[in-house]
Amino acid sequence: MKQFWYGLVLFLFLALPPVRHLLESIMAFHMHMQMPLLFVSGLLMAPFFMKRFKNFFDQWNGSGLPGVILFLVIVLYWMVPKAMDESLEIMAVEAFKFISLPFLAGVPLRDSWVRIGKATESVLLLALAILFSIMAYLYILFESTLCNNYLLVDQKTVGWGFAFFSLCLILYLVLTLFTDQSQYYDEAST
Amino acid sequence: MANTMQSHMKKNTLPLVHFFLAFIMLLIGGTLGLLQGLNRGGVFELPASFNYYEVLTLHGILLILAFTTLFTNGYMYAAVRHTLGELSKTVKILAWSSLASFLIGSVLVVWMVLAGEATVMYTFYPPMQASPWFYIGLVFVVLCIWLAGLGIFISAFQWKRRNRGQHLPILAFFAVGIYTLVIFGSIGVTVEVLMLIPWAFGWTETINVMLSRTLFWSFGHTLVNVWYLVAISVWYTILPKIIGGRIFSDTLARLVVILIVILNVPGGFHHQIVDPAFSEGLKFMHVFMSLSIAFPSLMTAFAMFAVLERTGRKRGGRGLLGWLWVLPWGDVRFLTIMIAMISFIIGGAGGIAQTNNQLNQVVHNSLWVVGHFHITVGVTVVMTFFGLVYWLIPHLSGRVMTPFIHHLGMFQTAVWTIGMALMALSMHAAGLFGAPRRTSYTTYGDSATALGWEPYLSFLATGGTLLFFGVILIVYIVAHLMFFAPKGDTPFMDSRVEDNAHPTPKWTENWGLWVIVAILIISMGYVVPLVDLIENAPPGSPPHRTW
Numbered sequence: 052m053k054q055f056w057y058g059l060v061l062f063l064f065l066a067l068p069p070v071r072h073l074l075e076s077i078m079a080f081h082m083h084m085q086m087p088l089l090f091v092s093g094l095l096m097a098p099f100f101m102k103r104f105k106n107f108f109d110q111w112n113g114s115g116l117p118g119v120i121l122f123l124v125i126v127l128y129w130m131v132p133k134a135m136d137e138s139l140e141i142m143a144v145e146a147f148k149f150i151s152l153p154f155l156a157g158v159p160l161r162d163s164w165v166r167i168g169k170a171t172e173s174v175l176l177l178a179l180a181i182l183f184s185i186m187a188y189l190y191i192l193f194e195s196t197l198c199n200n201y202l203l204v205d206q207k208t209v210g211w212g213f214a215f216f217s218l219c220l221i222l223y224l225v226l227t228l229f230t231d232q233s234q235y236y237d238e239a240s241t
Numbered sequence: 242m243a244n245t246m247q248s249h250m251k252k253n254t255l256p257l258v259h260f261f262l263a264f265i266m267l268l269i270g271g272t273l274g275l276l277q278g279l280n281r282g283g284v285f286e287l288p289a290s291f292n293y294y295e296v297l298t299l300h301g302i303l304l305i306l307a308f309t310t311l312f313t314n315g316y317m318y319a320a321v322r323h324t325l326g327e328l329s330k331t332v333k334i335l336a337w338s339s340l341a342s343f344l345i346g347s348v349l350v351v352w353m354v355l356a357g358e359a360t361v362m363y364t365f366y367p368p369m370q371a372s373p374w375f376y377i378g379l380v381f382v383v384l385c386i387w388l389a390g391l392g393i394f395i396s397a398f399q400w401k402r403r404n405r406g407q408h409l410p411i412l413a414f415f416a417v418g419i420y421t422l423v424i425f426g427s428i429g430v431t432v433e434v435l436m437l438i439p440w441a442f443g444w445t446e447t448i449n450v451m452l453s454r455t456l457f458w459s460f461g462h463t464l465v466n467v468w469y470l471v472a473i474s475v476w477y478t479i480l481p482k483i484i485g486g487r488i489f490s491d492t493l494a495r496l497v498v499i500l501i502v503i504l505n506v507p508g509g510f511h512h513q514i515v516d517p518a519f520s521e522g523l524k525f526m527h528v529f530m531s532l533s534i535a536f537p538s539l540m541t542a543f544a545m546f547a548v549l550e551r552t553g554r555k556r557g558g559r560g561l562l563g564w565l566w567v568l569p570w571g572d573v574r575f576l577t578i579m580i581a582m583i584s585f586i587i588g589g590a591g592g593i594a595q596t597n598n599q600l601n602q603v604v605h606n607s608l609w610v611v612g613h614f615h616i617t618v619g620v621t622v623v624m625t626f627f628g629l630v631y632w633l634i635p636h637l638s639g640r641v642m643t644p645f646i647h648h649l650g651m652f653q654t655a656v657w658t659i660g661m662a663l664m665a666l667s668m669h670a671a672g673l674f675g676a677p678r679r680t681s682y683t684t685y686g687d688s689a690t691a692l693g694w695e696p697y698l699s700f701l702a703t704g705g706t707l708l709f710f711g712v713i714l715i716v717y718i719v720a721h722l723m724f725f726a727p728k729g730d731t732p733f734m735d736s737r738v739e740d741n742a743h744p745t746p747k748w749t750e751n752w753g754l755w756v757i758v759a760i761l762i763i764s765m766g767y768v769v770p771l772v773d774l775i776e777n778a779p780p781g782s783p784p785h786r787t788w
Contacts, residue, residue: 073526076522083765207772208768208769211771211772212764215760215764216761219764222757223757234747
């Protein structure tokens with residue numbers, strides 16, 4: 052339950068007008084800080100929903116794949132430059148961002164994580180790494196602005212952010228594939 | 242007995258050579274510090290052939306880069322050998338290669354400064370341009386750090402393979418953290434130096450000044466925290482043994498190491514908080530990243546107070562502060578470290594003040610900043626290093642400290658503390674009144690403001706003189722403990738955890754994950770400013786020689 056409150060506080064903090072304004076004033080903060088943090092707030096709040104609506108999640112997300120697919124759809128949607136532009140100009144889209152990233156991406160992914168196997172986890176990470184690499188390529192090398200609200204240099208910055216994000220995902224994937232991570236999560240020892 | 246001692250010396254040649262060279266550097270750097278202090282106090286003028294700025298450049302390089310690097314490598318290799326067992330042949334080759342690389346680099350750097358080809362201060366900010374050989378020397382110094390780190394990583398990896406499922410001993414854990422951090426920190430300065438070398442050879446005409454400064458400070462600030470991490474490794478793991486206590490929490494100590502490693506590098510940005518070319522919003526965001534380092538520091542303060550109080554109460558201390566008085570204040574190994582920790586409260590508070598944009602504008606580039614880092618480095622770090630000397634060097638040389646050296650050590654500690662208090666506090670005060678840093682003595686045509694700094698500058702010179710005396714004393718003590726003290730066995734002072742301590746969670750050992758998190762945090766801190774500085778770069782600056 053503690054996690055739920057942490058998630059809720061984070062969610063409300065991100066929704067405060069000055070915080071929203073600051074994070075949305077720089078494209079990299081918008082894409083690489085506000086959006087991931089909204090997603091994280093959903094991850095933190097997820098156990099509450101998973102417990103409260105256990106039957107629903109068991110029926111709808113039994114194999115974990117529907118949750119993963121929903122997560123991917125939401126992430127893909129927010130990768131579209133126009134979506135980010137519209138969130139700055141249309142309040143309904145902004146509201147959708149605050150609903151979709153925590154509740155339609157964060158919550159379902161956490162519910163799915165305990166249901167999917169190691170192989171699906173790796174495939175998902177690989178898919179995200181590929182997606183972010185494509186985004187990095189697109190944002191760094193595209194010669195005209197993709198978002199009307201930001202400058203070309205902001206766009207390149209976001210591209211480099213994607214490149215590092217992708218690098219971290221690949222490194223993590225390598226780590227999980229080539230080392231026994233379970234050795235770090237057994238019960239505590241002295 | 243003679244044979245035993247010879248084998249002791251032979252076994253420990255690697256750290257002993259490091260310590261020997263480190264204190265030679267301290268002696269030379271300290272002498273240069275005396276010259277600077279006396280010049281700044283208006284006592285005498287330095288000759289044009291060896292002017293204030295050359296002295297300042299060498300003082301900074303020899304003490305900030307050479308002394309600390311050599312001491313850290315010596316201490317860490319001694320610690321790793323003690324906790325993980327004999328070093329493998331590969332590791333020994335790496336460690337000696339690291340030292341060789343350091344010596345090559347140092348000779349090049351010092352030679353160029355003495356030749357008047359590199360009076361660029363230890364920060365070597367462009368557009369001031371040194372000889373390309375100065376920068377090539379720096380490449381060897383960075384190589385020294387990487388080779389030393391590689392040796393430590395291999396030792397830790399080999400130990401983990403031999404001891405599957407066990408936690409890396411805490412001192413070795415600190416060693417892994419220290420070298421991970423310094424390697425991360427050195428990436429930026431390596432890129433900078435690789436840009437400066439073609440510029441210094443004349444192959445490129447201009448240099449991006451802001452980009453260079455930013456890359457430098459990703460290293461400069463990290464280096465400060467590397468020394469700090471070295472110092473707290475002593476506080477966490479050695480201090481409890483000296484006072485007869487136990488480590489308060491093994492988990493907390495490891496968490497502090499992890500947090501410092503992953504949070505540190507972006508903190509360098511606060512050194513540029515008044516630099517142009519960064520938006521206010523970006524500076525505001527970076528205040529959070531810089532201040533996040535205060536969090537593990539506060540955890541350390543908590544752990545240290547806990548160790549001191551628990552041990553003091555075990556020793557019979559009663560009441561609110563009774564535990565404090567019964568601590569072994571008469572033991573030089575404790576007194577040095579305790580003064581170092583107390584000074585960190587003052588130095589840390591000053592650092593937090595400087596991290597704030599508005600407060601920084603009051604003291605930026607003033608003598609305040611010099612006073613600040615003389616407290617943090619000159620007391621917090623260096624006094625901790627001195628605290629190690631009294632048992633680590635005799636441990637390595639197969640000797641024991643005599644009561645005379647102990648008394649001399651207490652005297653040295655007093656001289657150093659008074660000297661540094663006089664010098665650093667007067668620097669703080671003069672800085673607040675506007676005295677600039679990195680400026681040889683001048684009264685600015687007898688302006689009233691500059692004349693108002695005079696009393697503080699006199700105190701600065703007096704403190705500097707006392708510190709030089711402190712350098713002579715500690716070098717004598719080190720030489721005595723290394724070569725002349727009576728033969729005997731001095732134990733390694735590593736502590737154990739409390740009997741009822743909570744088990745340490747295994748996730749602390751997941752260094753692969755911490756490295757990835759560190760990359761993520763570093764990219765969060767630096768992608769925005771670096772892309773901006775490259776994409777919106779001005780034409781660049783041609784070289785300047787101000788000397």
